[in-house]
Amino acid sequence: MASSALLLISLYLISFTNIIIISYVPHSAVQAISSCNGPCQTGDDCDGQLICINGQCNDDPNVGTHICGGSSSEDCQPVGTYNCNGESGSTYSCSPPVTSSTQAQLTNNDFSEGGDGGGESSCDNAYHENSELIVALSTGWYNGGSRCGRMIRISASNGRSVLAKVVDECDSMHGCDAEHAYQPPCKNNIVDGSDAVWSALGLDKNVGIVDVTWSMA
Secondary structure, X not given: OHHHHHHHHHHHHHHHHHHHHHHOOOHHHOOOOEOOOOEOXXXXXXXXXXXXXXXXXXXXXXXXXXXXXXXXXXXXXXXXXXXXXXXXXEEOOOOOOOOOOEEEEEEEOOOOOOOOOOOOOOOOOOOOOOOOOEEEEEHHHHHHHOOOOOEEXXXXXXXXXXXXXXXXXXXXXXXXXXXXXXXXXXOOOEEEEOHHHHHHOOOOHHHOOEEEEEEEO
């Protein structure tokens, strides 16, 4: 009996020691989770919905959150001016930050060949039927084509909303030429929607410009 008891005590001590050894991990070996602007190598190093961009944790521009703050609307300043057919204004390379309810102005665009949209859509180098639920976004929101083919949700003040696909850029830098149907550059807060988008929102396209909100779908 004494030998058996001694054996059990020995096994218990060995197991207890192993538990302690296995449970102990040096602090230096633990990978810290970084918050906004913290260092990272992959997205797993970042907290919550943040992603790793150029070695720093930051907002994912495709999600529509604005956890890290970033720039405000006032930080988006003009980069130049234009004078087109007697109309003058500012040109922009940026747009206000994208949030879960981004304020914008909805305009109407003819995406078909020969329409007032000018050349082919930037995303796919093709013309589109105006019966499609499609939009063009101001240069900053277009973001070099990163939102091409993505769906956005547009909401009007009448309570209606619609999903539409991004197919083109509403150029906030250039205009007044054949490529842009001799139209002036877009403002930096434009969602340029097809006839179908206006109809789905229950809006009269003859109004010209309507305040809306949008977000990534």
